[in-house]
Amino acid sequence: MPGPRRGRQARDGRTQEHRVAAARRTRRSPKQRRKKALLWTGGVLAFVIVAGSTGAYALYQKFNGNLDTIDVGDAGSKSVAGDGPLNILIIGTDKRTGAGNEGYGDKGSAGHADTNILFHVSEDRTNATAMSIPRDLMTEIPDCTTKQPDGSEKVIPGSQNVRFNISLGQEGRDPGCTMRTVKQVTGLSVDHFMMVDFNAVKTLSTAVGGVKVCLARPVKDPDSHLDLPAGESTIQGEDALAFVRTRHSFGNKSDLDRIKIQQQFIGSMIRQMKSDDTLTNPSKLFKLADAATKALTVDSGIGSINKLTSLAKELGKIDTKNISFVTMPVVDNPAEPEPITVVVDPAKSKQLFAMMRSDTSLTEVKKQEKAAKSKQEAVLEGDRAAPADVRVDVLNGGDIAGAAGATVTWLQNEQGVPKSTNKANAPAKIDRTTLAYAPNQADQARALADMMGLPATALKQGSTDAEGLQAMVLTLGADFDGAGVPITGPATAPDIPKASADKAECAK
Structure with missing residues (x-):
């Protein structure tokens, strides 16, 4: 994108520099800063801003052509601007696409559901719950109908007592199969999916100029190649990928501890994307839009820039302080002498799933209870x-x-x-x-x-x-547990760890 010509006077007597400065002041308005999209739609927001310049149609064609889509049939088809809550499944695969990724992941893998976040957006768009689903969760994968390249349909038989991550890739399963598996586990219907691979972490973190992370102690991990000092660091590219992949450097060195690190990284990237440093830099916005649309594979229901823009506007209404990160409550698999897999915690998970189905915010439970009681009385x-x-x-x-x-x-x-x-x-x-x-x-x-x-x-x-x-x-609905059982959401939030997208924490 060519730079502006210096000193050129417009008919209104203002120079190009004056107009750019005015535009920047406009972009810094508090109202606009509040309405910024999240990690997985940051590039769409960038498109909206960049497309206001000349050549918008060419940019539209470029970004629209970047997107990959998959038809998942009736697994998800809800309008993003419609009434009711939205449930979006974010899938990070271990597929080794992209330059420099040959040494990562499972060699020859079609891409398993390695990292999974069910992002529940409230009906009034004021809050969201991002629930991570462990890849090593033992569960049931239901029968799944997939669309074949020739347009025909193929039913892939379900599997019992298997890891959640093989709901994608294994035996030809597509993201629609993962969406159906989430419904099987939680009772929550998934409206849309967004899928990325290793390369997305590198390109998106680079496009925003790096992501700030914090470590309680220095880390040097020979497996993931993460090498960072204690305290705050700004990482991008290979370092960013190493950060989200490492599981031998924190906590109990398990996948559950790696989930916490990934949540920290995503929260930090959200804050970086809505910072003035990103939003007032046209060059950075263009790179972000290009990187995000190239990185995403989505369902056909949101498989265009117009539809993703609508989704970005919906998600952009959420204040980051009202985005809660949690992990699905699980316990060690009792069927294994030395557990390496997990199963759903029957008590705590039921409470969390019920809260999400009843659209109760984890950040404002008391406020929601009071409002619900007032509405109930009326x-x-x-x-x-x-x-x-x-x-x-x-x-x-x-x-x-x-x-x-x-x-x-x-x-x-x-x-x-x-x-x-x-x-x-x-x-x-x-x-x-x-x-x-x-x-x-x-x-x-x-x-x-x-x-x-x-x-x-x-x-x-x-x-x-x-x-x-x-x-x-x-x-x-799915919240019905049986005749005579009251259909109400839980009165209190489950006793599980949670983190906010608005607050930075140091990994331990």
């Missing part, structure tokens, strides 16, 4: 219909087979609701249970909410009154 304020007068159709949009029928049986036999009807499976799976009702059915909705233990967020009032014998519609 929605449920008023008369209750008698159980015999409650008319409801029940659909199953969750994962428990026969849930709609079981719920109708429970409502009729134990709650005295004879006008409840089993409508079998819903048109699509949903994460959270909903109750749709008309304004003149509010008393029925309140009564059913009391019986089911529905949170205020589950109640969806329509705009027109019901006519005749029209029934309310109760659609059970």
Whole structure:
């Protein structure tokens, strides 16, 4: 990109330098600084800013051509600007693409799901939870339908009691298989995926001019080639890759400790991307946009610059202080004499998954509880219909087979609701249970909410009154655990370590 001509006067009497200075002052406005995209869409934000200059169409074509996409079918297709929370799976593979990466990873690997982060964005876009999923988690991989190069479909059989990381690459599995595996484990539907390899860490860290990290003590690791002094360092390229790959230098030298290091690195890169040093430097922004779009492989639902720009705008609304990093709660695999793999911690994980499904922020749990209670009181304020007068159709949009029928049986036999009807499976799976009702059915909705233990967020009032014998519609979601079990989010956050993207910590 050619530099500006010095001293050239415009018709308004200002020099090019004056116009550039004015533009920089505009870019530094607090409102704009708050709306910056995160690590995996930083390049998209850069495109938005750079494309304001001449040659925008050429830049659009260039960046759009950089993207690789994979059609994962119905594994994820939600609109990024639609209502409701967003769940985006970030996959880092061990595929050895790119110059200088021949010595890394599993030789000949098609790329396994080596690093995995489920990024949950709240419905109001004020907060997010980034949950790391250990690659050595023993789990079940469900059957997976994949698209073949000739357009045909192939069903890859599922596997029992295997490592999570082989949900990608093994036997031809694509990222859609990893998305389905996440749903199998957590009960959370994954809307989109973004996948990067080793090269992305090197190119993105270099494009932003380096990422600041902190070490509690000096490290010299012959395996990853990480060689850094104690204290703060700025790393990029090979050093950045060595930092996120090392697992013999910190904590118990396990993959779980490496996850903490990767979370620290990502948090630091987010802070660097939204710093004035990056956002006011056109050359750096161009390099970042080019590197990010080249690094990304995404699902076809977000496989264009326009769609990624929409996603960047959604993610850019989140303040970094409200981004929490956590690791899926796990325990050592009891089936192994000397455990090298892990299994889901049944108590703590259930609590965390429930919080994410109910869209409760880990950073503002108390505030969310108070707001939810206030909303609950407002929605449920008023008369209750008698159980015999409650008319409801029940659909199953969750994962428990026969849930709609079981719920109708429970409502009729134990709650005295004879006008409840089993409508079998819903048109699509949903994460959270909903109750749709008309304004003149509010008393029925309140009564059913009391019986089911529905949170205020589950109640969806329509705009027109019901006519005749029209029934309310109760659609059970992934948060449904069984007839008679209250459908509410947990009152408190699980007792698990968490970190903030807004705060730097020294690796120990």
